[in-house]
Each structure stands twice: as structure tokens, then as C-alpha cells.
Amino acid sequence: MKSTESMTDFDRIIDRRELLKGSLVLGAGAFVATAIPAARVLAHPTIRFNPVAANGHDTVTVPEGFEWRVVAAWGDPLWSGEPGFDQVTRGTAASQAMAFGDNCDGMAFFQVNDRYLLAVNNEYCNRNIIYGNRASGLPENDDDVHKGMAAHGVSVFEVARRDGQWRIVLDSPYNRKITAATPAEITGPARGHDLLKTTADPTGTRSLGTWNNCGNGVTPWGTFLTCEENFNGYFAAPGQPEAELSDALKRYGVKTKDRGYDWSRVDDRFDVARNPNEPNRAGYIVEIDPSAPQSAPKKRTAMGRFKHENCEVVVADSGHVVAYMGDDERGEFIYRFVSSGRFVPGAEGNGDLLEDGVLSVAKFEEDGSGRWIELTPEATGMSREEICVLSRVAGSRVGATTMDRPEWVAANPHKAEVYCCLTNNKNRGIKPNAGGDPTPVGGPNPREANRYGQIVRWVPAGGDHTAEGFSWDLFVIAGNPGVHDDARAGSANVNVDNMFNSPDGLAFDSLGNLWIQTDGNYSNEGDFAGMGNNQMLMADVETGEIRRFLVGPKECEITGITWSTDKRTMFVGIQHPGEDNPATCHFPDGGSSVPRSAVIAVTRTDGGYVG
Numbered sequence: 053m054k055s056t057e058s059m060t061d062f063d064r065i066i067d068r069r070e071l072l073k074g075s076l077v078l079g080a081g082a083f084v085a086t087a088i089p090a091a092r093v094l095a096h097p098t099i100r101f102n103p104v105a106a107n108g109h110d111t112v113t114v115p116e117g118f119e120w121r122v123v124a125a126w127g128d129p130l131w132s133g134e135p136g137f138d139q140v141t142r143g144t145a146a147s148q149a150m151a152f153g154d155n156c157d158g159m160a161f162f163q164v165n166d167r168y169l170l171a172v173n174n175e176y177c178n179r180n181i182i183y184g185n186r187a188s189g190l191p192e193n194d195d196d197v198h199k200g201m202a203a204h205g206v207s208v209f210e211v212a213r214r215d216g217q218w219r220i221v222l223d224s225p226y227n228r229k230i231t232a233a234t235p236a237e238i239t240g241p242a243r244g245h246d247l248l249k250t251t252a253d254p255t256g257t258r259s260l261g262t263w264n265n266c267g268n269g270v271t272p273w274g275t276f277l278t279c280e281e282n283f284n285g286y287f288a289a290p291g292q293p294e295a296e297l298s299d300a301l302k303r304y305g306v307k308t309k310d311r312g313y314d315w316s317r318v319d320d321r322f323d324v325a326r327n328p329n330e331p332n333r334a335g336y337i338v339e340i341d342p343s344a345p346q347s348a349p350k351k352r353t354a355m356g357r358f359k360h361e362n363c364e365v366v367v368a369d370s371g372h373v374v375a376y377m378g379d380d381e382r383g384e385f386i387y388r389f390v391s392s393g394r395f396v397p398g399a400e401g402n403g404d405l406l407e408d409g410v411l412s413v414a415k416f417e418e419d420g421s422g423r424w425i426e427l428t429p430e431a432t433g434m435s436r437e438e439i440c441v442l443s444r445v446a447g448s449r450v451g452a453t454t455m456d457r458p459e460w461v462a463a464n465p466h467k468a469e470v471y472c473c474l475t476n477n478k479n480r481g482i483k484p485n486a487g488g489d490p491t492p493v494g495g496p497n498p499r500e501a502n503r504y505g506q507i508v509r510w511v512p513a514g515g516d517h518t519a520e521g522f523s524w525d526l527f528v529i530a531g532n533p534g535v536h537d538d539a540r541a542g543s544a545n546v547n548v549d550n551m552f553n554s555p556d557g558l559a560f561d562s563l564g565n566l567w568i569q570t571d572g573n574y575s576n577e578g579d580f581a582g583m584g585n586n587q588m589l590m591a592d593v594e595t596g597e598i599r600r601f602l603v604g605p606k607e608c609e610i611t612g613i614t615w616s617t618d619k620r621t622m623f624v625g626i627q628h629p630g631e632d633n634p635a636t637c638h639f640p641d642g643g644s645s646v647p648r649s650a651v652i653a654v655t656r657t658d659g660g661y662v663g
Contacts, residue, residue: 099563099565099590099661099662099663101115101116101117101118101590101599101601102115102116103115103549103550103599103600103601104600104601104602104603105549105584105600105603106551106576106582106583106584106585106587106600106603107584107585107603108574108576108584108585108606109585109603109605109606110605110606110629110636110637110638110639111605111639112602112603112604112605112626112639112652113602113603114601114602114654115601117656117657117658118654118655118656118657118662119654119655119656119657120624120652120653120654120655121217121218121652121653122640122650122651122652122653123170123211123218123219123220123623123650123651123652123653124152124156124170124172124207124209124220124650124651125137125152125640125641125648125649125650125651126151126152126153126154126155126156126203126648126649126650127142127143127147127148127151127152127648128151128152128220129147129150129151129152129220129222130150130151130152130207130209130220130222130227130229131150131222131223131227132222132223134147134150134151135147137151137646137648139645139646140185141185142181142182142183142184142185142646143182143199144195144199145195145196145198145199145201145202148199148202148203149202149229149231150229152172152174152207152209152220153172153174153202153203153204153205153206153207153229153231154174154175154176154177154178154182154203154204154649155174155175155176155177155178155203155627155628155649156172156173156174156175156207156611156612156625156626156627156649156650156651157172157173157174157175157265157266157267157268157611157612157625157627158172158173158265158266158267158268158278158279158362158611158612158625159171159172159173159268159612159613159614159623159625159651160268160270160276160614161614161615161616161617161623162274162276162342162343163617164226164342164343167210167221167224167226168210168211168212168616168617169208169209169210169211169226169342169343170207170208170209170211170614170623170651171206171207171208171268171276171278171340171342172206172207172208172209172612172625172651173205173206173265173266173267173268173278173279173612174203174204174205174206174207174265175204175264175265175266175281175627176204176263176264176282177200177203177204178628178631178634179191179200179312179313180634181630181631181634181646181647182199182200182203183196183200184634184646190312190314191312191313191314191317194317194318197313197314197315197317197318198318200313200315201231201232201233201261201263201315201318202229202231202232202233204231204232204261204262204263204264204265205229205230205231205232205234205261205262205263205265206229206230206262206265206276206278206340207228207229207230208226208227208228208229208230208276208340208342208345209221209224209226209227209228210224210226210227217653218621218623218653225345226342226343226345227345228342228345230262230340230349231261231262231263232260232261232262232263232286232315233260233261234260234261234262234349235258235259235260235348236258236259236260236261236262236338236348236349236350236351237257237258237348237349237350237351238256238257238258238259238333238351238353239350239351239352239353239354239406239407240351240352240353240354240355240406240407240408240440241353241354241408241436241437241440242353242437242440242441243256243257243353244256244257245437245441247329247332247437247438247441247442248329248332248333248441249329250321250327250329250330250333251326251327252321252327253333259333259334259351260321262278262280262334262338262349262351263280263283263286263334264280264281264282264283264285264286265278265279265280265281265338266279266280266281266282266360266361266362266380267279267281267360267361267362267363267459267460267557267611267612268362268363268612269337269362269363269364269365269375270365271339271365271373271402271405271406272365272367272373272395272397272402273395273402273403273405274341274342274343275339275340275341275342275403276339276340276341276342277337277338277339277340277363277365277375278337278338278340278349279337279338279360279361279362279363279377280334280335280336280337280338280359280360281359281360281361281380282305282359282380283304283331283334283335283359284304284305284306284307284331284359285305285310285311285313286310286311286313286315286322287306287307287310287316287322287323287324287330287331288307288308288309288310288314288315288316288322288323288324289308289309289316289323289324289325290316290317290323292308292325293308293309294308295308295324295325297324297328298328300442300445301324301328301331302486303442303444303445303486303487304331304335304358304359304444304486305359305381305486306324306331308324308325310322332357332441333351335357335358335359335360336351336352336353336355336356336357336360337351337352337355337360337363337375337377337406338350338351338352339352339406341403350406352406352407353440353441354389354406354407354408354409354411354440355375355377355387355389355406355409355411356377356387356389356411356427356439356440356443357440357441357442357443358377358379358384358385358387358443358444359379359380359381359384360377360378360379360380361377361378361379361380361458361459361460361461362377362378362459362460362461363375363376363377363461364376364377364460364461364462364463364470366463366517367395368390368516368517368518369515369516370394370516370518371394371395371396372390372391372393372394372395372409372517372518373390373391373393373394373395373405373406373409374388374389374390374391374517374518375388375389375406376388376461376463376470376472377389377461378455378457378458378459378460378461378472378473379444379458380457380458380459380475381457381485381486382456382457382477382478382479382480382485382491383454383455383477383479383480383484383485383486383489383491384444384447384454384455384457384458384485384486385413385414385444385447385452385453385454385455385458386413386414386452386453386455386458386461386472387411387412387413387414387443387447388411388412388413388414388424389406389409389410389411389412390409390410390412390517390518391405391406391408391409392408392409392410393405393408410426410427411426411427411439411440411443412424412425412426412427413425413427413446413447413450413452414452414453414510415451415452415453416453416495416496416508416524417495418494418495420523420524420525421521421522421523421524422453422510422521422522422523422524423520423521423522424520424521424522425450425451425452427439427443427446427447427450431449431450432445432446432449432450433449434446434449444486444487445487448487448488448489453495453496453497454484454485454489454490454491454497455474455477455496455497456474456475456476456477456480456496456497456502456505456506457474457475457476457477457505458472458473458474459472459473459474459475459555459556459557459558460472460473460556460557460558460559460569461473461558462558462559462560462566463517463560464560464564464566464593465560465562465564466564467515468511468512468515468516468517469509469510469511469593470509470510470511470512471507471508471509471527471558471566471593472507472508472509472558473505473507473555473556473557473558473568474496474497474502474505474506474507474508474555475505475554475555475556475571475572476502476503476504476505476553476554476572477491477497477501477502478501478502478503479491479501480493480497480499480500480501480502481493481500481501482500482501496508496524496526498526498529498539499529499539499540503540503553503573503579504529504530504531504532504540504542504553504554504572505530505553505554505555505572506526506528506529506530506543506555507526507527507528507555507558507568508524508525508526508527509524509525509526509527509593510522510523510524510525511523511524526543527591527593527596528542528543528545528546528555528591528596528598529542529543529546530542530546530551530552530553530554530555531543531546531551531553532551532553532579532580532581532582532583533546533547533548533551534548534551534581534582535578535579535581535582536579540579544596545596545597545598546598548582549600550589550598550599550600551582551583552568552570552572552583552587552589552600553570553572553573553580553583554570554571554572554573555568555569555570556569556570556571556572556609556610556611557569557570557571557588557610557611557612557613559613559614561615561619561622561662561663562615562619562663563661563663564593565590565591565592565663566590566591566592566593567588567589567590567591567601567613567663568588568589568590568591568598569586569587569588569609569610569611569612569613569624570586570587570588570589570609570610571586571609571610571611571627572586574586574606574607584603585603585604585605585606585607585608586603586604586608586609586610587600587601587602587603587604587610588600588601588602588604588610588613588624589601602624602654604626604629605626605629605630605637605639605640605647606629606630606633606636606637606639607628607629607630607631607632607633607637608626608627608628608629608630608631608637608639608649609626609627609628610624610625610626610627611625611627612624612625612627612651613625615662615663619661619662619663620655620656620659620660620661620662621653621654621655621662622653622654622655622662622663623651623652623653623654624651624652624654625649625650625651625652626639626640626649626650626651626652627649628649629647629648629649630647634646634647640652
């Protein structure tokens with residue numbers, strides 16, 4: 053334990069002696085959680101399970117009474133006549149263009165008439181795995197590059213339950229691959245602006261492709277929202293490593309060297325020296341209609357440009373569509389979009405509601421209050437079009453609160469409250485964000501060099517999602533009470549039986565249970581001893597109780613979650629198994645197979661509800 057002189061205010065608040073008394077209080081009523089008996093079984097009228105133990109197994113672990121099966125894995129064909137996944141070559145550009153993409157992330161289940169569809173993000177590819185047949189572990193020719201591009205984007209495909217198992221319906225008219233080369237329409241206030249014009253598209257209205265698609269959202273009119281996150285890592289300046297880039301490009305992490313994808317080798321638009329505006333055409337919420345496979349994806353500039361994690365959509369009592377979004381980078385912001393128009397069930401105009409609206413950023417105060425600051429020309433000194441394209445700059449100008457990497461946001465379906473994963477931030481209290489904004493310790497970001505993360509919760513004033521004000525608290529502060537007895541031990545609802553780090557994915561089921569997915573350190577050593585592989589937990593937001601439901605295979609991230617229409621199947625994403633040491637991971641095929649990301653279906657053995 054630190055001496056009293058060296059303790060911060062938060063250290064004093066979270067003193068483990070107080071935690072052992074069964075309560076934790078932050079600020080002026082900011083957080084209150086009751087200690088939960090370790091032996092208690094998380095219960096719901098339709099969901100009961102005994103929590104699973106942390107482990108380092110190379111498989112998926114679920115509670116007794118549940119089972120899982122693979123629905124789709126990287127390289128599985130979506131059309132007949134295509135070869136299955138080739139364990140030796142890991143496929144070609146041609147085979148990947150006809151197959152499920154890599155590293156599945158956000159996903160949603162849709163019913164179109166009597167058919168069932170899954171829309172799944174394919175965020176990126178592990179170069180050392182997809183190119184594991186190459187000595188360099190990197191793309192070595194044009195076909196390799198095109199294969200990687202085809203592994204990115206969104207896979208939309210029909211599924212059907214046959215012999216008790218969900219399977220891909222080959223050749224369905226709804227099956228579709230949206231990749232880094234698919235034409236998309238630029239919409240909203242920034243459409244046609246000079247910042248979006250390129251040599252290939254002098255109108256600034258049509259772009260090609262979507263990539264690094266992270267979390268997702270679903271609209272009440274039945275479309276899929278895919279979120280472009282780390283788009284910057286695909287641009288380079290081959291032959292011009294000393295090229296000077298603008299401050300705006302630097303704020304978004306664009307450099308003259310990419311992350312090894314080498315896309316500029318086959319497409320000049322990824323040469324940032326030649327096409328400095330091309331990065332401005334990525335980093336948006338992209339709306340896709342899974343029921344219309346010929347329709348063009350629409351990039352919604354009104355919702356801002358940043359490294360989008362997911363997009364949680366609710367309809368306010370007034371009928372306005374409200375979207376909550378996190379910018380997943382250290383010290384960046386949480387945003388809210390409120391549509392100008394109102395949602396009317398069944399109306400033809402609903403599909404245009406994301407074209408126009410008000411974009412705001414969150415300001416969290418130390419006393420547990422907060423407010424949304426509108427990003428207007430008057431407040432920012434920027435044009436509306438510039439705000440849409442350079443949203444981070446706008447957020448900095450109005451003094452938004454720098455957050456510990458805001459990831460998935462989830463809204464309670466039964467009352468007006470919203471949760472957001474702040475996954476971690478090694479720079480908290482140490483260095484500013486990419487825009488030079490300070491990242492002080494305090495408020496919803498209470499720990500310096502935050503390695504474990506936390507989940508912040510806010511309640512809009514008067515229960516109105518369009519209100520300016522809100523109150524906030526911390527629902528859980530992750531940590532390791534098996535190693536630490538200070539602030540790093542976590543909040544009172546964290547114990548040695550349910551501890552975790554780096555909360556990332558987040559979603560409510562229809563019953564009001566909150567599901568937490570992790571993407572953190574899986575070393576199981578040192579500060580992370582006892583945590584095992586990444587996992588998924590279920591939380592009771594009324595009591596604060598958290599129980600571990602699922603543990604993934606080695607070196608994976610658990611991300612993406614959705615439910616079948618009848619709520620008897622939960623679909624979960626297993627991303628990048630074996631990312632660092634592929635020779636030691638063989639999920640999901642076993643033996644000596646290549647590790648592959650996959651969507652799995654989790655069901656109860658008695659056929660009951662799982663959400």
C-alpha cells in the first residue's frame with residue numbers, strides 16, 4: 053500500500069480496506085456497487101449458468117448446459133463450386149473474394165421475409181497467418197495484396213438451421229462480399245467537399261471500399277452500420293518516406309509507411325503522397341442494406357469521421373434517432389449524433405435519417421455530471437463540412453473530455469442509460485493525445501497508465517437521449533485483486549473469480565443483461581496472472597454482479613455479438629486466434645491446422661433462451 057503522502061485522491065477512495073467492507077464510492081455519488089458473494093449464481097428468469105473458470109485452453113469454454121459450434125470461419129466459401137479453405141496456401145485473391153473474410157468483429161442478425169442473414173465485419177487480417185505460406189510472412193506479389201484486400205470489409209450471408217446446427221446457405225441471393233474495392237456513396241454535409249475530392253473521384257461523392265471495420269450498429273429500419281476504425285494503417289508513400297504530411301493527416305495517424313499490407317503496390321489511392329485526400333474518405337459510419345444486395349454502401353459524413361468502434365442506435369421519445377459512438381484511440385472522445393428528422397415506423401423516409409443531424413462530444417465533470425457539446429461552426433471556428441471530416445479537431449477545440457480509448461457503447465433496452473467500455477490507456481496522465489490535448493487523471497479515467505480499463509455509465513437528463521445534460525458513474529473498474537491491493541485491484545464487483553482486463557465489446561440482450569467482451573493481455577502472468585485467455589462475461593446492471601460466461605482460445609479477442617430472432621442462439625466472434633504464435637494455436641479445426649477467426653453459435657442444450 054502506498055504511503056498517505058503519495059496516494060492520489062483515487063487511491064484513497066479505492067483503498068482495498070474499504071473494498072473489503074463491501075462498497076466503493078467515487079466522487080459525489082459517482083459509483084456505488086455492493087460486494088457480491090463469490091458463490092452466488094447469476095440468475096435471470098430465462099438465463100442461469102454457473103460461471104466458468106479462467107483458463108488458457110486452445111478452445112472455447114462455455115458453462116455446463118451450453119454448447120457451441122462454428123458457423124463460419126475465415127476462408128469458408130459463400131458460393132458453391134469454390135474450394136474450401138486451403139491449409140497450405142491460405143487461399144488466393146480469387147478464392148478469398150468468394151469466401152468469408154478474416155478477423156470477424158461486429159455482427160448483426162437479420163430476418164428478411166422467411167430468410168435469416170448474418171452481416172459480419174471482417175476487420176483486418178493477420179499478416180503472419182494469411183501470408184504464413186510466405187517466408188517473409190508478408191504479401192510478396194500482387195495476388196497476395198489483393199487477397200488481403202478481399203479479406204477485409206463485410207461479409208453478408210444467409211444462414212439456416214439444419215440438423216440442429218446453423219450453416220451458411222451457399223449461393224443465396226443475399227450473399228455478398230463488401231471489400232476494400234466495393235463502390236460506396238459518400239452522403240451527408242461533406243459530400244462533394246474539396247477535402248473529399250481526388251483524381252479518381254473529382255466530385256468527392258463516390259469512394260471505393262471499406263476496411264478495418266470494427267464494431268457495428270443496427271438501425272430500426274433494418275440496416276447494418278459498419279464502423280471504419282484504424283483506416284490509417286493502410287496508407288503509405290512508397291519511394292517518398294520523407295514526404296511531409298498535413299497536421300490533419302497526422303492527427304488521424306496517417307504515416308508514410310503502412311502496417312505491412314502494401315496496398316499502395318496495386319492501387320495508387322493508398323499512396324498518400326499522390327493522393328493526400330484519400331484518407332479523408334475513410335473513417336465513417338457506413339450504412340449497408342442486407343436485404344438489397346445490389347445497393348451501394350453509404351458513408352454517413354454527418355456522423356463524423358474518426359476511428360469508429362461501434363454505433364449504438366436508440367430512438368428518443370421525440371422520434372429523433374440518437375447514435376452513440378466511441379473513438380478508439382488513447383485520449384480521444386465519445387460522440388453523439390441526433391438526427392434532424394424523426395423516425396416513423398414503416399415510413400419510406402427513414403432510410404435518409406442519418407443524412408443530417410447534430411454531432412456532439414461528451415464533457416464529463418468530476419462531480420458526476422456531464423453535458424454534450426454541439427460541434428457547430430460557431431463553437432469550433434470550422435465549417436460544417438470540416439467538422440464532419442475533421443471531427444477530432446472539432447472535439448479538441450471545444451474541450452471534450454479525453455477518454456481511455458472509448459470502445460463499444462451499449463444502451464439499456466429497458467431504461468434510459470448508456471454504457472461505454474474504456475478499454476485501457478497506457479498514456480493516461482503521462483502524455484497528451486494525438487492532438488496535444490492533456491489527459492489528466494480523474495473523473496471517468498481515474499488511474500494513471502491505465503492497463504485494465506473500466507466501463508462508464510451515463511443517464512441522460514430526464515431520461516431524454518437528446519438532452520444536453522447527463523449524470524455518470526463507473527459501473528465497473530477492471531483490475532486484478534489477486535495481485536494488487538490498491539487502485540489496480542479494481543472495484544468492489546471484481547474478485548479473483550471474475551477478474552478481467554480491457555473490456556472492449558459490449559451489448560445488452562433483450563432481457564437487460566449486459567455482455568462484456570475482452571481484448572486484453574492474455575499472458576496470464578504478472579499483473580495479468582489468473583486472467584487466462586480473453587473472455588465474455590455477463591453483468592446484472594441492477595446489482596453490479598459480473599460472472600464469466602465464456603473463455604476463448606489462445607491469443608484471441610472476443611468481439612461481436614448478436615442473437616437469433618427467437619433468442620435461442622447467441623452468435624459470438626472469435627477474432628485473431630494465435631495472433632502472435634500461430635504454431636501454438638489450432639482453433640477451430642484442431643490438429644496442426646492454421647488458426648482461423650470464426651463466428652460461433654452458442655445454444656443451450658435444453659433449447660432454452662440465451663438472450
